[in-house]
Amino acid sequence: MGDDLVLDTAIRDWVLIPLSVVMVLIGVLRYFVSKLMRSSQTPDAKIVKEGQIVIRAKNLRAGANLIPAKAFRARKSYYSNEDNGLLHVPKDQAQNAQAQMFSDPNMAMDMMKKNLSMIIPQTLTFAWVNFFFSGFVAAKIPFPLTQRFRSMLQNGIDLSTVDVSYVSSRSWYFLNLFGLRGLFSLILGEENATDDTQRMMQMGGFGFDASKSLGAEKDNLDLVQHDWVMPKFEQRAEAVLRKLVS
């Protein structure tokens, strides 16, 4: 490989190391800022109750065969009757649950705060990195990679002749952004690590609809056939005792 690039040591001193240090410092700073901004939210009674109903209905479904038929029937109608059963969700309410969620200012505020503490520093650092460090080849990883990795490792350099194992400064920024979780959990303690990847996933999953799970649980419960297992237990107890006696 005669055409290997030789990286200037000044790049290491003035790009690679400062970039890494800044990323770590920003992560720590963001942790403290989000800690300050975090409001101790009191969960809504209705949401808590719905969660508990779902758990209890699940229990009923799982253990239906362990209680007498009469007890099961009573519970089933308590959960799923059409007028005021616990799992029954009124039609109109089900439709605008989503709208309700967004009209709740507290929730929107919370989401804003969470996103602000994530997006603002990210855009700022990205702009900063772009302004000062764009176009550098900052590092070289010690093993060869295939062409597919070019877009991941050489973001910001449009040269197809450079070997893929060289990392551009902007890519180094991204690698740091997503790869520092282990370091943060060392510095800030296990649970406190700010994890961007996880948070991004949470954003996608936002909008959990309790009424939907209630409805699903109701459908499941309606399908359950009661088949009391207790009579079988008499035979099993007999077997146990026979073993004990002999």
Next chain:
Amino acid sequence: MVSKTEEEQIKNLESQVDNGGGGVWEYLCLVRKLKLRRSHKVLKHGLHILNNSKARSALGPEEWTLYEQVAVAAMDCNSLDVAKDCIKVLQKKFPQSRRVERLQAMLLEAKGLWTEADKAYASLLEENTLDQVVHKRRAAMAKAQGNMSLAIEIITKYLEVFMADHEAWRELAEIYVSLQMYKQAAFCYEELILSQPTIPLYHLAYADVLYTLGGLENIQTAKKYYASTIDLTGGKNIKAIFGICLCTSAIGHLSKGRNKEDKENSELQSLSVVALEKEYKQKAPNKTALLNAALRNLRLN
């Protein structure tokens, strides 16, 4: 629920701590995590750390958690002065904390100042209606005063929201049994069996309640739950075996003349009689005469 490994762990740590082998903080943490009630030990060892300023400062911010833990343990052991001191320290550090307010209300309760404590709890609930601990404290307080109907009211209200809390169901069941409201108790035990089907004690208690309710159908059901208890405990539970005998004799008594289906079940009864006799011969030979008399009585009925 405490798993097997955790049980082992706490046992080891406990003996280590009792013999002065260190690991006190780990022990206290584990007790807190598993929500065990080892108040005397927590008080003794926790106070030891708190009185030693070097060990205390080594904990860092966890120091305050320890203060809280020791305060609760002290109240449980009726060392109210210690609890008061701990709470005072916490109050100084966190002047507006609701958690400290809760401790103060608990201290009032421990002192037996019911009205004051009730007022304090009520104000706490006003701020946060979903505080489970405060709800439970209020129920416990009503029970301590012997006001069972109030306790029932509080727990049912609590269960309306937190209906998956099996501890509350259990408490309610026991209160109902103590008031001889067996139908309601049976409902609670059904709920407990649903949420934790593998715990034989619930099956046993449910069977007891059904047997006490009486009536042919209930007793037949009770017998089945005694049988399931035997199955779940591997025949180690003497009470369940006795229950089988009692139920069979009661069923025979109630369905005189038309007991065709019970013929096949008589084997279970004879087996349990044999098992009982064997068990008594092994463990308490001087009481076999008593057992024989009791069994004879049952068969005569």
